[in-house]
Amino acid sequence: MTKEEIYTELKSVLVKSFMVNEEDISLDANLYEDLDFDSIDAIDLAAKIHNVTGKQLKPEQFKGVRTIGDAVNVIDELLRSA
Template sequence: MTKDEIYSELKAVLVQSFMIDEGDISLDADLYTDLDFDSIDAIDLAAKIHSVTGKQLKPEQFKGVRTIGDAVNVVDELMRNG
């Protein structure tokens, strides 16, 4: 998966599962301040990433994720390194 494909998958998950307007989603969008995420939403997103990639995110991997771009980078690293 390329970073663009990861971004597209994440965007689809955010729209479908979190009811976020597609127009609000960008690589720079902050999950917490721009998209109104809370810690439960972050856990749900990590679970959705697991279902899409088949790979389990460790909590410490997701801890530094603030933006959609951060999430894309974490998933990209997870896909490369398993």
């Protein structure tokens, strides 16, 4: 998957599973400040990432994720570490 494909898939998950408006999603969007995520949402998102990638995210990998771009980079690293 390319980063663009990861971003597209992540956007789809955010819209379908978290009812985020697609217009609010950008690489710079902050999950907590712009999209009103809380820690439970972050855990749910990590689970959705596992469903899409088939790989388990370690909590420390997701800890530094603040923006959509951060999430794309973490997923990209996860897929490359196969």
